[in-house]
Every structure is written in structure tokens, then in C-alpha cells.
Amino acid sequence: MQDHSDKELLTLFRNSNTRNYAFEMIVRKYQERMYWHVKKIIISHEDTDDILQNTFIKIWKGLENFREDSNLFTWLYKIATNEALNFLKKKKRRSLWSLSDTENNLERELESDPYFNGDELQMKLQKAIVTLPDKQKIVFNMKYFDEMKYEDMAKILDTSVGSLKASYHHAVKKIEKYLNEN
Amino acid sequence: MKFDQATFMKKNNKITPRLPEIRKDNPYTVPPGYFEEMPGRIRSLVTEGGDQIPKLSPAERVWQVIKPQIALVAAIAGFAFLGYHGFRFVTETRHPDVSGDQISEFIKFNYYSFEHSSILSLMDEEEFYEDFYYYDEEMDAYIEYLKQESDLDLYAILEEF
Numbered sequence: 441m442q443d444h445s446d447k448e449l450l451t452l453f454r455n456s457n458t459r460n461y462a463f464e465m466i467v468r469k470y471q472e473r474m475y476w477h478v479k480k481i482i483i484s485h486e487d488t489d490d491i492l493q494n495t496f497i498k499i500w501k502g503l504e505n506f507r508e509d510s511n512l513f514t515w516l517y518k519i520a521t522n523e524a525l526n527f528l529k530k531k532k533r534r535s536l537w538s539l540s541d542t543e544n545n546l547e548r549e550l551e552s553d554p555y556f557n558g559d560e561l562q563m564k565l566q567k568a569i570v571t572l573p574d575k576q577k578i579v580f581n582m583k584y585f586d587e588m589k590y591e592d593m594a595k596i597l598d599t600s601v602g603s604l605k606a607s608y609h610h611a612v613k614k615i616e617k618y619l620n621e622n
Numbered sequence: 623m624k625f626d627q628a629t630f631m632k633k634n635n636k637i638t639p640r641l642p643e644i645r646k647d648n649p650y651t652v653p654p655g656y657f658e659e660m661p662g663r664i665r666s667l668v669t670e671g672g673d674q675i676p677k678l679s680p681a682e683r684v685w686q687v688i689k690p691q692i693a694l695v696a697a698i699a700g701f702a703f704l705g706y707h708g709f710r711f712v713t714e715t716r717h718p719d720v721s722g723d724q725i726s727e728f729i730k731f732n733y734y735s736f737e738h739s740s741i742l743s744l745m746d747e748e749e750f751y752e753d754f755y756y757y758d759e760e761m762d763a764y765i766e767y768l769k770q771e772s773d774l775d776l777y778a779i780l781e782e783f
Contacts, residue, residue: 460669467661475657479650492660493667500668558649565644585646612641619640 443469446512453503463503467496470513473586474520480581481524483549483570491527495520510595517596525574546570568618572611579604580611 444452444465452462474495479488498519506515550556550566558566569577578597582588583604590601597604768774 460665463668464661464665467664471660472657476648485652493664496664497668555651556649557651559645561644562649566649616640
């Protein structure tokens with residue numbers, strides 16, 4: 441299988457004969473990055489898998505109308521982020537959880553996650569991250585782990601660079617405080 | 623003021639002395655073969671099952687959003703209705719059709735405006751004493767007998783009857 445650029449993939453997708461092939465290529469190209477992005481927000485593998493499936497179904501349905509105002513990856517990331525945030529909102533509403541209950545629940549999921557393979561310090565960092573508000577959590581993950589540019593993050597999260605910098609700054613301070621206290 | 627990444631990182635490093643100690647690589651794994659199988663699963667979802675997800679009209683989407691809120695309002699209204707009528711039922715059973723004003727009017731009349739003369743005039747009427755004049759010879763004989771017998775065992779009599 442050859443590597444295609446996003447532009448080529450979009451052209452292939454618009455051709456009904458190569459649509460399925462192009463879509464499979466898009467899934468192969470971006471599935472891992474999208475999985476890890478969602479996983480770090482949601483923690484549970486099963487829930488992340490469900491969200492990713494829904495994300496790709498939405499992409500399949502919307503890709504024909506994608507206008508290329510933004511690049512493909514930004515658009516994919518945006519859908520995955522929204523799906524993950526909506527999932528958390530629904531979960532909170534369903535369970536009538538308070539904020540701290542949600543954090544405790546995510547922490548429990550983290551401790552019992554069979555797919556966590558890191559050391560003690562990495563676990564502590566992940567626990568610190570789940571205590572952050574959703575927006576700060578996403579911003580921290582994208583900046584710290586994915587080393588994404590603020591400008592790209594701003595397009596994905598529909599916000600300003602200044603606001604992202606402030607969110608990251610607050611997130612780092614809270615994480616540092618957590619690491620020192622625990 | 624232009625954003626200076628180096629200054630920002632330096633500043634962050636000042637307040638984050640513990641973060642650099644932590645490995646930055648991904649601490650998570652996935653089940654074996656997960657990413658190899660995913661494109662096939664997604665393909666089958668979008669080509670076979672993906673379109674099975676019902677496409678809702680705008681009205682249906684609005685209905686889906688407001689349905690839980692309407693259910694909540696209906697439940698609250700239901701509880702309020704039951705509570706109100708339950709309360710009314712209990713209070714009206716205790717004092718059916720009698721208001722507080724009526725009760726105070728009744729007390730006022732019977733306590734302050736009661737005419738004792740009406741009782742006296744009633745007693746003057748002949749019928750009033752009719753029951754007192756009722757005379758039973760047999761009963762009189764019993765009474766006389768009981769008056770004379772001072773050592774009667776009243777408990778034995780009570781037990782008998």
C-alpha cells in the first residue's frame with residue numbers, strides 16, 4: 441500500500457470507485473493518533489474504541505462535504521475531540537456525578553486499566569491529568585505529549601492561541617502541585 | 623508583547639521541577655492486533671451497519687433533546703399535583719367543609735350569645751319531664767331490695783350479668 445497525501449486521499453474519496461479504498465487509507469493513516477488523543481481523555485479502552493468508531497462513522501458521512509478550509513487532520517481531530525467531550529458530558533449527566541466523583545471514577549479506571557504499561561511516576565502524572573478540567577486536560581495532552589503547535593490546537597479547539605497558552609500554564613501549575621502533594 | 627517560547631518554558635520549568643523527571647513516552651498499550659483489525663471493523667460499520675444509524679429530521683432531533691426535559695417537568699408537576707391533593711384530602715377529611723371562620727363564628731355564638739333562658743323555658747314544658755315520670759314497678763322493687771340488703775356481693779352480681 442502506498443502512502444498518499446491528504447489531498448490525494450480526498451480526491452480518491454470523491455470518486456465512487458475508489459471511495460472505500462480512500463477511506464480505509466484515511467483510517468490506517470490516522471487511527472493511532474486519534475486513538476491516543478481520545479484515550480488520554482477517556483482512559484477506558486472500551487469507551488475510547490466506541491468513540492473512535494462513532495468518529496469514523498461521522499467522518500465517512502461528512503467527508504464528501506469537507507471543503508478543505510482546514511487540513512484533513514485538523515478536521516479529524518476536531519470531530520474526535522468533540523465526540524470525546526460529548527461522551528464525558530453524557531456520562532456526567534447520566535450518573536449525576538459531581539466533578540470530584542468524575543475525577544475519582546477516572547482515577548479508578550486508570551488504576552485498573554490493564555493496558556497501562558508505564559512506571560509509578562507516569563501513573564502519578566496520569567492521575568494528576570485526570571484531575572484537570574476537560575479543556576485543560578486536552579490542551580495539556582496535545583501540547584505536552586503530542587507537541588502540537590498552538591496555532592493547530594486553536595483550529596481544532598475553536599479557541600484563541602492566548603487562551604490555549606493560559607490553559608496550558610494553569611494545567612502545568614496544577615499538575616506540579618499534584619505531583620508535589622502526592 | 624510577542625510570545626517567547628523559551629521564556630515561557632523557562633518560567634514553566636521553574637514551577638514544574640518534577641515534570642521533567644517523568645518519562646514522556648506513551649504509557650498505554652492496546653490489545654494485540656487492535657490497530658491491524660480496526661480498518662476492517664470500520665469498513666464493515668460504514669458500508670454495512672453505518673447507514674443503519676437512523677437519520678433524524680430536525681424536528682426529531684429537537685424532540686430527542688427536549689424529551690428528557692419534558693419528562694422531568696412532567697414528573698415534578700405530577701409530584702406537586704399528588705402532594706397538593708394529598709394534603710387537601712387529609713385536611714378536608716379532618717374538617718369537611720368547615721372553614722376556620724365558621725368555627726370561630728360557632729364558638730362566638732355558643733359561648734357569648736348563648737341564652738340560658740331558652741333552656742329554662744324548655745324545662746317548663748311538660749314533655750321535658752315525660753321521661754322522668756316514666757315509672758316501672760319492677761325496677762322500683764329491685765331498688766328497694768338493694769337498699770335493704772347491705773351485704774350484697776356486687777362483684778358477683780356484675781359477673782352474673
